[in-house]
Amino acid sequence: MAVAGQRVSIFDVAKRASVGVGTVSRVLNGREGVSAATRKRVLAAIDALGYHPSRLASGLSRGRSDAVAVVVPFITSPSVVVRLEGILEVLDNVGLNTVLYSVGNRQQRDRHLGVLGDRHEAAGVIVVSIRLSRQHVERFSAVGTPLVLVDTRVAGVPSIEVDNREGGRMAASHLLGLGHRSFGFIGDIDRKHLGFSSSSERLEGFSARIAEAGIDPSRIAVRSGIHSAGEAAVLAASILELVEPPTAIFAASDTQASGVLSYLKSKGLTAPGDLALIGFDGLEVSALLGITTVAQPLFESGVRGAQLLLQLLAGEVPDPGELVLPLRLLPRSTTVSGASIEPVSRSP
Amino acid sequence: MAVAGQRVSIFDVAKRASVGVGTVSRVLNGREGVSAATRKRVLAAIDALGYHPSRLASGLSRGRSDAVAVVVPFITSPSVVVRLEGILEVLDNVGLNTVLYSVGNRQQRDRHLGVLGDRHEAAGVIVVSIRLSRQHVERFSAVGTPLVLVDTRVAGVPSIEVDNREGGRMAASHLLGLGHRSFGFIGDIDRKHLGFSSSSERLEGFSARIAEAGIDPSRIAVRSGIHSAGEAAVLAASILELVEPPTAIFAASDTQASGVLSYLKSKGLTAPGDLALIGFDGLEVSALLGITTVAQPLFESGVRGAQLLLQLLAGEVPDPGELVLPLRLLPRSTTVSGASIEPVSRSP
DNA sequence: TAGGATGCTGGAAGCGCTTCCAAGCATGGG
DNA sequence: CCCATGCTTGGAAGCGCTTCCAGCATCCTA
Incomplete structure (x- = not known):
């Protein structure tokens, strides 16, 4: 001892x-x-x-640490957590040390990315959901530290993404197909200025599809707030209090959709009878609540991202460096009445 | 540049x-x-x-890093995430760098704790949910690195906890008060051997209270599996297929309770009509689904833990070093029929 | 049997920082 | 006008490791 x-x-x-x-x-x-x-x-x-x-001494001497750094936005959204699970699943399996850097604001982002890029404090870096500038990226490529992006992208950098605009279109198509003609949208604000854009991209796709159906997209009741179920409930209230409330709401995430649903229940309203509701992400909570959603492969995005990094670390050049994963619309009981209810599945 | x-x-x-x-x-x-x-x-x-x-060089030279290390079990449970949010909230606010070490198994645990304790790679350390041996702790105290435990404890080390046995008793009392006399329990297995004991402690308290009511606790249908909603659904099925199924189930967490509820719905059964259900944690999902639960202050546990660490870093000796936070039973619609439904609240 | 290979081993240099000591330089008081 | 005093400043030593080179056996080959 x-x-x-x-x-x-x-x-x-x-x-x-x-x-x-x-x-x-x-x-x-x-x-x-x-x-x-x-x-x-x-x-x-x-x-x-x-x-x-001492990891410090060995890292300093070697000129690089042997850990993998994962940079995530302040872990506030369940989707980030699921991605993280996927990343850790892979990295743990190959025995790589993983260190998480939580970024709550731009200052933190720049500090962490600056140090990780400038010095060799990590063998490789995975950045989740945070928008990087070209300058950030150049730092990494200049010193040759492998970098992988998950849920965000910069041209030329290996990344895993989904097409958020396409997701918005899918949501719109689904609702239009059900006969809806008036819509509300609940999204979130990038208050920390970390470059989150998925909410607005989803709205873009949604609006575009609505317009194609001959409906004026400016008539969509758009509300935005911080990303939480409670906030979404408040925003839903503001939409439903309109003189002519829409018949359907598209929420930019399942978390927000669950808040909307909770508000409906508290008012004795039901979906889709009083309001059709569709979310985004395919989180477990949407299955539990029976919320129709545009599901994206969150866990898989983490797994693929980590695998991409492993390839880079092995010196290989990943072939489809920029990967776009598919989305799936899961119709459930908040849009289709009488949809069958399935128990949550055993595997994540 | x-x-x-x-x-x-x-x-x-x-x-x-x-x-x-x-x-x-x-x-x-x-x-x-x-x-x-x-x-x-x-x-x-x-x-x-x-x-x-270079953080490495400065840490090496100074003999200590200025970052705070937070050691968490492989982030698989939402409750850990909420605690983490609380921790980051405080640490971010005072501008401390925080680095997360995710621990998936004993080997990782020992490596991380060994290094963090032995070398001064962090100014202070917060360990969440993972059971530490006395040896681990001695390393820290020997080199004088401040250590705080959240959701776990070792005598003499500052910690934040709840009384899980008492929580189990509260769940039992609630169900007994409603007239239930036969029970099932769904808990989780510490497959990674990280010393998670809350599930079994909750069962202990539950059993003890049942016994006090004159019921043989060995008749409780106990099922355990990995901690997930899907797994809990499967375990619920096995309990309900018994010749004489219980009238109430206590799930060791809200995640598991939500799995049980999902199973019920898929079978066309309802709570509490066909089965009363109570969970643990007070996660948002329990509010959304209307699941009765024993709520613990998860976010607050993180906040308090971080504050405790700040005190230690400032050289103060926290007065109530070992804190036990209160539990609250939230009766909702899975045990009390006709319970009023409230929308999820705006603040977390 | 000699000369070169080969396999182990010791230890100095260097990674980039902090810290401490000594030294340079004003300034003010005597 | 001289010296003590207090600011600033430069830079060597040292943090604990890796790596490279040289040194020493030992072994093989001709």
């Missing part, structure tokens, strides 16, 4: 095993060229001293 | 500003004893070169 207050260094291990520090380093890194007997002595010393190598 | 492939060091900045590295360091760390003119020259050089100090 380590003596209280004393930090054990590679030097102590070397002394105890009667070898040089170089040899200890070789053992630590599983490099060959160390006899079995010596290796055993070193391992015994490490064990006896309770030694842990 | 930095020249491609070239890393800019403090030395380059010093040269450009025609000062010594010591002076640059002083400027970087906002230390006084630098004339305004010199400071301005240094800042200009930093800007011109696009310089970012």
